[in-house]
Every structure is written in C-alpha cells, then in structure tokens.
Amino acid sequence: MTTPESALVADHLAARERRRSRSRRTARAGYWLYLVPMIAGTLAIVLIPFAMNVYISLFRWKGGMAPMRWNGLQNYVDLFGDELFWLAFKNTIFMILGIVVVPTVIGLLLAAMLFDYIGREFGARAAAFLRATYYLPQILPIAVAGFIWSWVLATQDGLLNGVIEALGVRQPPDWLGDPDIAIYAVVLMLIWLQIGYPVVIFMAALQRVDPELHEAAALDGAGWWRRFAAITIPQIRPEVFVVVITATVGALKVFAPVLILTGGGPEGSTVVPSYYSYRNFFELSKVGYGSAIATAMSIVIFLVAGVMLWLQRRDGREETAA
Amino acid sequence: MTTIRTARSPRGRTRARLAAVAAVVAVAAAALTGCSSASGDDAGKTFTILQYEDPKTAQGQGWQLALEIFKKKHPDVKVDFQTTSFDAMRKNAKLTLGGNKVPDVVEFNKGNADGGQLASQGLLEPLNDAVKKYGWDKKVTGSMQSFAKYDEQGKAGSGDWYGIPNFGEYVTFYYNKDLFEKAGITAAPTTMAEFVSAMQKLKDAGITPVSSSASTNQGFNQMWVWYSLVSAYASREQIDDFMFLKGKVDFSADPWKKATEQFQNWIDKGYLGTDLAGLTYEQANVNFLSGKTGMLIWNNGVFPRVKDQHDFSWGYFTLPGAKMSMGSSGHLWGVPAKAPNKELAYDWINTTLSPEVQNKIGELGGLPLAGDSSTITDTVTRAYTQRFDQIVAADTLSFYPDYPVPGFLDFIQSNMAAMSNKNETAAQYLAKLQKFYDDGKKATDEG
Numbered sequence: 001m002t003t004p005e006s007a008l009v010a011d012h013l014a015a016r017e018r019r020r021s022r023s024r025r026t027a028r029a030g031y032w033l034y035l036v037p038m039i040a041g042t043l044a045i046v047l048i049p050f051a052m053n054v055y056i057s058l059f060r061w062k063g064g065m066a067p068m069r070w071n072g073l074q075n076y077v078d079l080f081g082d083e084l085f086w087l088a089f090k091n092t093i094f095m096i097l098g099i100v101v102v103p104t105v106i107g108l109l110l111a112a113m114l115f116d117y118i119g120r121e122f123g124a125r126a127a128a129f130l131r132a133t134y135y136l137p138q139i140l141p142i143a144v145a146g147f148i149w150s151w152v153l154a155t156q157d158g159l160l161n162g163v164i165e166a167l168g169v170r171q172p173p174d175w176l177g178d179p180d181i182a183i184y185a186v187v188l189m190l191i192w193l194q195i196g197y198p199v200v201i202f203m204a205a206l207q208r209v210d211p212e213l214h215e216a217a218a219l220d221g222a223g224w225w226r227r228f229a230a231i232t233i234p235q236i237r238p239e240v241f242v243v244v245i246t247a248t249v250g251a252l253k254v255f256a257p258v259l260i261l262t263g264g265g266p267e268g269s270t271v272v273p274s275y276y277s278y279r280n281f282f283e284l285s286k287v288g289y290g291s292a293i294a295t296a297m298s299i300v301i302f303l304v305a306g307v308m309l310w311l312q313r314r315d316g317r318e319e320t321a322a
Numbered sequence: 323m324t325t326i327r328t329a330r331s332p333r334g335r336t337r338a339r340l341a342a343v344a345a346v347v348a349v350a351a352a353a354l355t356g357c358s359s360a361s362g363d364d365a366g367k368t369f370t371i372l373q374y375e376d377p378k379t380a381q382g383q384g385w386q387l388a389l390e391i392f393k394k395k396h397p398d399v400k401v402d403f404q405t406t407s408f409d410a411m412r413k414n415a416k417l418t419l420g421g422n423k424v425p426d427v428v429e430f431n432k433g434n435a436d437g438g439q440l441a442s443q444g445l446l447e448p449l450n451d452a453v454k455k456y457g458w459d460k461k462v463t464g465s466m467q468s469f470a471k472y473d474e475q476g477k478a479g480s481g482d483w484y485g486i487p488n489f490g491e492y493v494t495f496y497y498n499k500d501l502f503e504k505a506g507i508t509a510a511p512t513t514m515a516e517f518v519s520a521m522q523k524l525k526d527a528g529i530t531p532v533s534s535s536a537s538t539n540q541g542f543n544q545m546w547v548w549y550s551l552v553s554a555y556a557s558r559e560q561i562d563d564f565m566f567l568k569g570k571v572d573f574s575a576d577p578w579k580k581a582t583e584q585f586q587n588w589i590d591k592g593y594l595g596t597d598l599a600g601l602t603y604e605q606a607n608v609n610f611l612s613g614k615t616g617m618l619i620w621n622n623g624v625f626p627r628v629k630d631q632h633d634f635s636w637g638y639f640t641l642p643g644a645k646m647s648m649g650s651s652g653h654l655w656g657v658p659a660k661a662p663n664k665e666l667a668y669d670w671i672n673t674t675l676s677p678e679v680q681n682k683i684g685e686l687g688g689l690p691l692a693g694d695s696s697t698i699t700d701t702v703t704r705a706y707t708q709r710f711d712q713i714v715a716a717d718t719l720s721f722y723p724d725y726p727v728p729g730f731l732d733f734i735q736s737n738m739a740a741m742s743n744k745n746e747t748a749a750q751y752l753a754k755l756q757k758f759y760d761d762g763k764k765a766t767d768e769g
Contacts, residue, residue, distance in 0.1 A: 062765070154605070177536075264732070284728055
C-alpha cells in the first residue's frame with residue numbers, strides 16, 4: 001500500500017541515496033587526486049626512465065649529440081656472449097655472500113647475544129653502545145670507508161697483512177693485487193659495512209618477542225641454543241625476511257664499494273654488473289650497451305625480489321593458517 | 323645489418339637530438355635565473371671565466387696575476403672568475419657550453435674524448451683568426467699544438483684551433499743519489515744499457531730499482547714505464563699515427579713489440595718491484611720519498627714534492643737513450659660558441675700567454691709554454707724547466723698512451739696489472755691491444 005506520504009518518503013530516501021552515492025563517487029574521484037603526486041613521481045622517476053633505458057638499449061649510441069644507430073636486439077645478443085658480463089654476475093654471488101648471507105647470520109647471533117646476554121648482564125646501555133658501534137660503518141660515507149679499507153688491505157704495510165705477518169706467515173696475500181683473491185677483499189669490506197643493519201633490525205625485533213616464551217622454555221630445560229633456534233628465529237622471521245630481501249636487492253646493484261676499493265680490478269676480477277654498466281656508459285661511451293646491461297640487471301632484480309616476496313607472503317599465510 | 327642502420331639512422335638522430343635537447347632544457351631550466359647580456363662597449367659588461375686550477379698551484383697563481391693585469395686593462399668590465407673542479411667540468415661541459423648562460427672563456431680537457439667532442443659538436447668557437455691576430459702559434463709550437471686542434475670528427479692533431487694551452491707536462495725518472503751510491507752507481511745513466519745495468523746493480527744491492535704501481539684504481543706508473551719504452555723506440559710519425567688515429571697501427575711490430583717484450587723482461591727481473599697490481603701512484607710516490615726505492619717514474623706533478631720533502635740527495639733524467647719521451651701540453655683555454663664577449667675572451671687568453679704571467683708560472687715550476695726559462699731564480703727549477711724546453715724544441719714528446727680511444731685508460735691499466743702479475747705475456751697483451759684500439763678507432767671514425 002502506497003500512501004502519498006510514504007511515496008514521498010521513499011522518493012526522498014532514494015534521492016538522498018543518489019546524492020550520497022554521487023558524493024561517494026566524487027569522493028572517490030577526490031581520492032585519486034591525492035594519488036596524483038605519487039603517480040607523477042613514479043612516472044618521472046621510475047617508469048619513464050626505465051622505458052627510455054629499454055629504448056636506448058636497442059641502439060648503438062655514444063651519448064650526447066652523437067647519432068643513434070638502430071641495433072635491434074644485438075646489444076642483448078652481444079651481452080650473452082660477453083665474458084665480462086658473466087663474470088660480473090658470478091661476482092654478484094660473492095656480493096650476496098658479503099651483503100646477505102654472512103651479515104644476516106652473524107647479525108642474528110650478535111643481536112641475540114646483545115639482547116639476551118650483554119643486555120641482561122651489563123645493562124641496556126652497554127648493549128645500546130655496542131649496537132651503535134656495529135652500526136657505525138653504515139653511517140660512514142662510503143668514500144671514507146673505501147679509503148680505510150684500502151689501508152687495511154694494502155699489501156705492503158697494510159693493517160691486515162701486518163697482523164697476518166705477526167702470526168708468522170711469510171707471504172701474506174696480495175689482497176688488492178691478486179685477481180684470485182681480490183673479490184674476497186671486497187667481500188670482507190662489505191661484511192664490515194653491512195653488519196650493523198641486521199643487528200639493529202633484529203634487536204628491535206627481539207623486543208617484540210614475548211619473554212614468557214623464553215622463560216617457559218628455560219623452565220622446561222631448554223638451553224640458549226635451543227631457545228635461539230626454536231623461539232628467537234621463528235618469532236622474528238618477518239624481520240629476517242625484510243633484511244634478506246632488502247640486502248639481496250642491495251647486493252645485486254652494489255656499486256660504490258667496488259668503484260672505490262678496486263675500480264673493478266685487478267685484471268677486471270671484481271667487476272659487478274652495475275659497475276660494468278657504468279663503465280660502458282661513461283668511459284667507453286657505449287651508451288646503448290650500458291643500457292642493455294642495466295635492463296638485464298633490472299630484470300634479474302625484479303625476478304629475485306618477486307620470488308622472495310612471494311615466499312614471504314606464502315610464509316605469512318602458512319603462519320596465519322597454523 | 324648495415325643497411326638497416328643507415329636506413330634508420332636519420333630518425334634515430336632526430337630522436338637523439340630531441341632527447342638531448344630535452345635533457346639540456348630540463349637541467350638548464352634550474353639555472354635560468356637572471357640571464358642578461360649587455361651590448362655596446364665594454365662598460366657594464368660582465369666577463370665570466372670558468373676554470374679549474376687550484377689557486378695554490380703554479381698555474382693557479384699565474385692566472386691570479388693574469389686576472390690583475392686584465393682588470394687593470396679593462397676597468398669598466400666586471401670580471402667573474404669562477405672556479406670549478408676538473409671532474410665537474412668534464413662531466414658538465416656539454417651542458418655548460420650548450421646552455422643559455424655561457425661563460426666567455428673556459429678551461430677544458432684536451433683529447434678526443436673531451437675537447438674533441440665539444441669541438442665537433444659546435445660548442446666551441448674556432449680560434450684560427452685570433453691565433454693569427456695575436457700570434458699564438460709562435461708561442462705554442464710543434465707538438466704543443468697537437469691537442470689544440472681538432473677536425474670535424476673531433477680527432478686531435480689537425481683541423482681548426484679550438485684550444486690554447488698555457489703550460490706543459492713531462493715524465494722523468496726521479497732518482498735517489500744516496501741509494502745509487504750505495505749500489506755502486508757513480509753517475510746517472512746516459513744510455514739504455516747503462517740504465518738497465520743501474521737497475522741490476524740496485525736490485526743486487528737489495529733495493530727495488532723503480533717505484534711502480536698497477537692498480538686499476540690509480541696505479542698509473544707501470545703504464546708510464548711501458549709507454550716510455552714504446553716512446554724510446556718510436557719515431558714522431560709512429561707516435562702520431564697511434565695518437566691521432568691516422569694510419570693502421572700494427573702492434574705486433576716495433577716499437578710496440580720490442581718495448582713490450584723489454585717491459586716484460588723488466589717485470590720478470592724484478593726491476594719494477596712486486597705486488598704492483600694493488601698499488602696506487604700515491605703509494606709509489608711515498609715508497610720513493612721514504613727512500614725505499616731507487617727511482618720513481620712520474621711527471622712534474624710530483625716535482626715540488628720531491629724538491630721540498632726529500633731527505634736524500636736526488637736528481638732526475640728522462641729515460642736515457644730514448645728517441646721520444648712522455649709528456650704533453652696541459653689543459654686548454656677555449657671560447658664557447660655562444661660566448662657573449664668573444665673579443666674580451668681572446669684578450670684574456672692573450673694575457674695568460676703574456677711574458678709576465680708565463681714567467682710567474684715558470685718561476686713556480688709550472689712549465690710554461692711561452693716563458694723565458696733563464697729568468698727562473700731557483701736553479702733546480704730552472705734546470706728542470708730548461709730540460710722540458712729542450713724536449714719541446716726537439717719535438718719529441720709522445721703524449722700519454724690513453725688518449726686515442728675512449729675507455730683506453732682502464733683497458734691498459736687492467737692489462738698492466740695482468741702483466742705485472744705475470745698472468746699475461748707481451749704477445750697476449752699486444753693482441754688484445756690491437757683489437758681494443760681497432761674497435762675504438764672504428765667507433766670514433768663512425769662519429
């Protein structure tokens with residue numbers, strides 16, 4: 001039954017509903033406005049340069065005002081046959097060792113030790129002080145760190161070789177001059193540079209772990225190692241993931257330490273992809289080829305980061321399911 | 323493949339230009355404030371000089387004097403003397419010279435990769451008329467002119483004048499007389515055979531004969547030893563062919579073969595020291611200055627340091643018995659094509675080449691090109707400068723080996739490390755050199 005009043009009310013309600021949804025729509029359009037700066041930024045800083053990089057990689061070009069010569073996929077074909085490029089990727093494995101694997105493992109142990117032992121026995125201040133010391137290399141300008149390490153690693157009168165000689169070794173290694181071991185010299189410096197980052201993040205993560213878990217396990221007779229493996233590590237797994245992902249991406253594009261410490265030498269033994277791209281771009285004036293290297297590097301980074309994020313998400317889902 | 327390239331290159335060129343113009347506009351936009359250009363006579367004009375010499379160096383001090391003279395001569399002109407760094411100038415040259423507010427006179431780096439590119443891209447004004455008018459070709463002579471001239475492709479050695487050098491540089495062996503005496507060497511060697519025997523005597527006495535280095539990162543000494551040996555056996559024509567990409571260079575023949583084999587021999591005999599691939603030129607300098615090595619190969623850059631910091635008696639000589647020796651003209655003065663005050667710019671360049679300024683540079687050990695060496699009061703500096711004058715007059719400077727093609731420096735450095743580590747023979751190095759040089763030459767010829 002429809003009275004004029006009720007019809008009126010219904011009309012009124014419908015109109016209000018329409019107004020609301022319109023205003024909701026305009027509100028939603030309004031939200032897009034807020035995204036404009038971010039979209040513009042992404043376009044200007046990420047997407048357009050990346051597209052231009054891919055475009056340039058299809059040419060032979062010396063840069064500047066020089067003519068661009070169409071080269072199709074030849075740069076990429078050359079890349080696959082380029083020994084130095086493959087060596088650069090092989091060296092990336094060492095970079096992952098120096099930036100991801102070793103610092104994360106040592107960082108976990110150090111953070112747990114600082115938190116569980118130093119923090120309890122000597123007070124939070126001592127732990128905070130040590131944490132800051134581990135983080136110091138991260139604050140140092142990389143150029144300074146590079147110079148410090150070239151003194152440490154110097155073959156004659158170097159700090160490290162001084163220690164090795166004092167231990168009775170007659171022929172200490174030629175860290176920066178021997179192409180077979182220079183890459184380990186770079187790894188050493190990277191570990192030193194990187195170690196503070198996982199320590200700081202893991203220590204923050206440990207604050208979050210419920211102390212009752214540890215207490216209960218200790219009452220049940222679990223030793224420190226057992227608790228470390230069964231409680232600490234599973235509890236701070238999300239932070240471990242974050243550290244591993246960011247550090248891996250960092251390792252894939254490491255540049256400055258190599259430039260400053262070895263310049264890619266000796267005999268090209270410490271070349272990494274980003275350094276090789278830079279060298280082609282700026283020194284050899286092979287801009288197209290340098291861009292092809294950069295594109296290949298980006299693809300690898302996307303893939304690796306994608307796989308790791310997927311693993312992390314799957315891990316997260318499993319945890320909620322359990 | 324070639325046909326495709328030719329067919330598409332015009333479009334590619336237009337796009338490249340568009341991209342380059344866009345980049346220039348984007349960067350220049352920020353600097354586009356207060357752009358003004360005066361016309362009429364000199365009154366009220368601002369004359370801008372852009373240079374990168376440290377004011378403490380001989381050149382820097384010479385130019386301070388030039389600035390005083392220039393200001394007195396043009397009291398109505400406001401002179402803006404701007405200082406940048408060598409690296410900044412190298413990297414930004416294209417933007418600086420291509421923008422809307424361009425300096426009137428700039429210092430720039432010589433060579434195909436730097437000055438040559440700027441010249442071939444029309445960013446620099448040809449100076450032929452000014453050279454004639456002021457007679458600069460009488461002051462800058464012989465091989466000192468080589469890197470002042472560039473052709474249409476930007477290759478040094480011939481073509482129009484684009485830059486004017488003020489001073490030069492050359493490479494010598496500095497030696498420690500005390501260590502020489504200790505090793506039983508009574509006089510400085512005057513022939514190659516005497517030089518080799520001196521190295522052997524030093525070696526026998528347990529002293530590293532030559533302080534050297536071969537790190538990819540700033541270890542240039544080995545490269546200089548090698549190229550000094552090449553120069554020792556080369557003719558002017560052979561050097562010019564190599565340097566200015568003139569004819570085909572056969573690296574499997576002499577002087578390359580003989581020099582590189584002798585270089586390997588010196589490495590094998592231990593004359594140049596050990597563990598060189600990790601050493602930088604600074605470490606080589608320090609090893610010599612601290613009395614650990616008998617000799618040091620370096621240019622005039624280390625001359626004031628050896629002169630002031632030595633605690634042993636010392637001397638220097640160019641490689642004995644050599645036909646040519648390493649060295650070249652220094653950085654260049656040039657006038658941007660868009661410079662508003664070109665006549666003033668020529669007058670500035672002429673002022674830097676005036677006897678007062680040149681002799682001031684000479685007095686401070688800066689190896690001026692148009693100074694009078696006999697006026698230098700310090701006897702050591704005078705003799706050192708006069709030796710340079712001799713080499714310039716004899717036209718036997720062989721430049722530096724990394725000039726001809728882009729990326730050559732790192733390539734040579736990497737192979738110097740390999741040879742020093744005994745991982746590469748002379749023949750292997752020369753084969754790689756041939757390929758790298760030929761590829762680079764092809765790329766340069768393509769433009």
